Amino acid sequence: MLRASSDALGEPVELTDAVHGAATAMPFGVELVGFVDAVTAGDAAAAAAARAALGAVAGPAAVVDAAAVLANFEMMTRVADATGAVQFAQRLEALASERVALGLDAFGSAR
């Protein structure tokens, strides 16, 4: 949905760049990726700096909503991996180049 939601705005992104925080054309993209990385690394000082950086460009409500989405996908990754969810073949084909670029097929959770 990252690609579809960017396309819907008429501002397509290159998926691999975006996920690596290199899609500078997306407002707050670099800060959002930095926020996820800092929080998941468990480094309190880095997380505080990342919150400040995101808040400075997007405001405090954006920090709250980013934290909520992060929490949601801590949940959704467990939904998928606990229950053995597999992707539809059509979607796997559509993401063939990104799976290679991001190394997804090497994940233990690739089913």
Next chain:
Amino acid sequence: MTRTVYGVAHWPVRAELDAAHHRWLDHVAVAGTWWTAAQRVAFVAALWDALDHPAAFAPWDGPPTPAGSPLPEAAFAMAHRLGRGAGTTTRAWYERTVAELPGGAPAFVELAALAAGGCAVATFGPALGLPRPALRSARPGEPSRVAPELVDATMNWVPVTPPADQRPPVVQAFSAVPAEYDEVWALAAAQYMPLEDMVRPDWQRPGSPLQRRHLELVAARLSLVRECFY
């Protein structure tokens, strides 16, 4: 007076988000479909302990079940596995766990749903530099043990309500235990977006500065960090 989980803090936590986490904490502390409240609270506590000590044990070799725990060994190990390394699960692990759990696959689904919601509630506050909310005391009561009709699915290991494989796999995943399905999707509605809006690439929460593409970027990066192929 409205009870809040996060209080009036530096961050403007939306009331619906606070209420969803408040409701989930209450939900854990009552008897479920297959597990008592004491077992459910103990399971989430074990999950949170695994989240707090990610390097203490390998995901497939967790700590021993504490003496006096209300959880059977397989349930305690499941909490550790899903907290510490959900990306390492396999079908063999699922089948072994289900074989060892009283209640079988539906009981597994209930615990998986508690793990999923537990990971969300455990991580939201700390992501904002706020403390994690405390688990609530278990209330008396017995599991209902009421199960809907279930069928095997090809898109999930777990059984689901019919018809199988007509919904996205993550949506049908917890359908075997409707009470847990409802709680997980209530959390998702507050944290991310309502289930019925997920088909809309231009969806944006009223008042939020984040567009759908921003939500998806956070989702994609988190999934990459957690090595979740799905």
